[in-house]
Amino acid sequence: MIHAKSDRSSIEELLEADGTQIQLSVPALTKKIINRNEGTLTDTGAVQAETGAYTGRSPHDKFIVKDEETFERVDWGKVNQPMTEETFLHLYHKVINHLKQTDERFVFKGYAGADEKYRLPIRVITEYAWHNLFARQMFIRPDEEEENSHEASFTVLSAPGFQADPETDGTNSEVFVTMSFKHGIVLIGGTQYAGEIKKSIFSVMNYLLPKQDVLPMHCSANVNEDGETALFFGLSGTGKTTLSADPSRALIGDDEHGWSDKGVFNMEGGCYAKCKDLSAESEPDIYKAIRFGAVLENVAVNPRTGTPDYEDTSLTENTRVAYPLDHIDNALEESKAGHPETIIFLTADATGVLPPISKLTKEQAMYHFLSGYTSKLAGTERGVTTPQATFSSCFGAPFLPLPPSVYAKMLGDKIDEFNTDVYLVNTGWSGGAYGTGKRMNLFYTRRMVHAALNGEFNNTDMYQDPVFGLNIPLQLEGVPEDILIPRNVWEDKDAYDRHAMELANKFHENFKKFTYADESIANAGPVKH
Template identity: 45%
Template sequence: MISWWNECVSDKVNCIQNLDMDALVKEALKNKEGILSADGALVVQTGSFTGRAADDKYVVRDNYSDSRIHWEGVKAMKPDAFEKLKTEFIRDFNREPRSLYMMERSVGADENYSLGVRLMTTHATHALFARHMFRDSIKNPEMGFFTIFHNPNIVLDPKTFGLRSPTVIAINFERGEILIGGTAYAGEVKKAIFSVMNVLLPDRGVLPMHAGSNIDENNKVTVFFGLSGTGKTTLSTDEGKYLIGDDEHGISPAGIFNIEGGCYAKTYNLTEKGEPQVYHAVNSYGAILENVVLDENKRPKFDDKSITENGRGSYPLTFISDASETGLGPFPSNIFFLSADAMGVLPAIAKLDSEQAMYYFLSGYTAKLAGTEVGLAGIKAAFSHCFGAPFMMRHPQHYAELLKKYLESHKVNVWLVNTGWYAGPYGEGTRYDLSITRSIIRGIQKGLPDNTRFSREAVFGLSIPESIPGVESKFLNARALWSDGRKYDVMAQNLKQLFSDNYKKISPETSTIEYQI
């Protein structure tokens, strides 16, 4: 049988395929790609790229992508430029006798929406990452295959290939191919495939989501939308709940399904007490710790951000004791929009009506934290439609219309959660302790008492519960937490204006997109 990579490499290249976890760890150590921590995690450094190279991502503009991609903010690449780049990748793969690692995986726990993923990489670490993050391979995946050509060390001349820099992430939908070069940050591999799924799934009536999810013993599903650093992984990986997934999901007429097969958790300030399941998972043999500092005893210093605040841990879902075996669940009972509000004015929790749900979904507000993208310094307020704009490459209204149709056809509560600051903006106020947010979430998951009263917040018109069992009521009134209510009013009005200005850009008129669900 002719292997899919035969047309790409010569007989001099040692093609190593589908190794198990243990063998890949040994290959990475043999190649000096990393070292083992005291607990057996593979610790690697990714060099100058400790986050996504957002400005170096391209999509080939062809007959398939032209009408599907919302090209505002997306860099277009011509098909012949992609082919020229691919030729250079293959030339580099064959430039000397070497080993290449081939992984055959898939994404989409619901096989009706599955995509085969093939990875050709120069690094055993990234083959291990793909093994963790993607699912077992499927013989005939419903949506075909995508092949990733991955070479962190390839040296590309920007002028020769028409690139912004020597780094490239290029997606070709008609060819079903992705090129990733010049960056060792593993997150590019998973986010490239997520970007692909976010374009493919809506044609099938499926809403792709940048969200975590869990399911309880009563078969009730909770979804957590949010950008990096807002708490998706932390809140979805909760004791007493079964983790469906921590980052990427789809909702179809049959319910929710995990797109991935693993987790890629942020590790900065990770503690055993605060996040016991994630802590033990990233400290297990076979896990990958990316850009994490070790102490003299080779134990991770998760409070050390001297390399980056965007340290990561990659591991398969099987490392979580209470993970769902199927990655499937019914339609959600509760949906939470997580926002780390740097201005400190959004309430800790608010219930959204259907119109507000669309507004905050399309807004995708948070505080963008340093380290998640190259070149970002400090913290700033940011809007990212659908809580994942860099990966949601159709028009925002496509995703909003799908969410709206599902919300109209199912009984679901939608909530806005502030996992950021209170009693003042960043630098003056205090960030909500994880225990407070967990108590709020758990209280809502259990179901608020029927006699719970809600009050209308003055600036944003949000509906705030006046009490939640197990939560100090003072944390439910954002304005009262400020020592100076007038300063709160000014800051809140400023944020409201930012919301309004942003919304005008992404929702100029009512969409007429139709989807069958």
């Protein structure tokens, strides 16, 4: 068995090897990307890169080392697949050797977590310059003093050019994303998709923060000028980034946060936004953020003009852009705010039966947090080409090393302590299921969200949905009344009833696994027929 000390020394040898580039600036990395033919420069000033065969995460290729540190804490299963320490170290040394043989490798030193009390010093070593620019923009960048004293607690080794052999390396395919909490190392290989770098560190934080009584959350967050904070929970494609980028509110962050006894803090230093059908009219803040320093991923570019084409999804539905928070005009510089007054659960319901907005009781909030329902959209994972109904506990199951009950209890306690209002917002389909209905109008969704944040529903007449038991506002200025009650906008009412019961049954079937849930929470879901 190879011990941790020799592992760290291997990394140090890699850092000292010829060709290692440490903490390059944005201009220097951009120049490297162009000169190494890793990407192209667009007319916005952003660089564009393509990821080849893998344009989304590879959830079946994610592993956690099962050892004395993780044995009893990790929720082992399909999401958190175990890997032995021996297998991990075997793979680790192969990755080190691969990186040593490359002409150049790139190192970023920074942090995850804007609150100094809880932040994690990280180091990202990449085979590609564009992956290092991605890491530089996504994580928190140190100032000069912090850089000089920086000592990484976790190191990410990204080697997309190294493909594993499942027979000899203990993986499921040529792709692997595996982490060892004992050794403080994440290994990524066989995939060029940059999102694996970001999400691996999120998984690390989801393991470490609960030990410090901090709730890690897959959510975006913003705050108004009165200091009133809002959280937006949801899986990829549900609108977290879009809805939190609000010109009337300061952005705390778009994807990953911690909730401590002092309030909310961003885990990241940047945003990773979807680009499909992006326009200056629909999402002006994100559109303007795509400038020099930003990284476009799998976005088609006109070869003659260098102009990105956000409507072209020939490479993937999951087109993305990474940019630092300061590319958003109203981003909150300190990335920290107080305890949230309002929580929004986002779902992109492809069945078209959930209301566009509903207010949840405490018990309903816990039920829907544990359920984490949405429709998985095309491109976010390998093999997903049409929307698929999925239940992802805590709206982030792929990134949760611990049992969902740990995170759910922490959230429930905080909702109680701070009397937080919770809403369920459907950004999916209306008037019919996917293929028949239409995607919810973004203008209407923004209006409903603003109403929730401003307290406009506190004295509004509500209608209780007979299937899902959700309390739906009957009217809101600026939004057609018909769309508030989903059944009203379906031409075929029988089809609506059928789809609604089918979805309700899926909720019931999924919730059977939460045997530890209080009866009041278990009964807060759809009615049983």
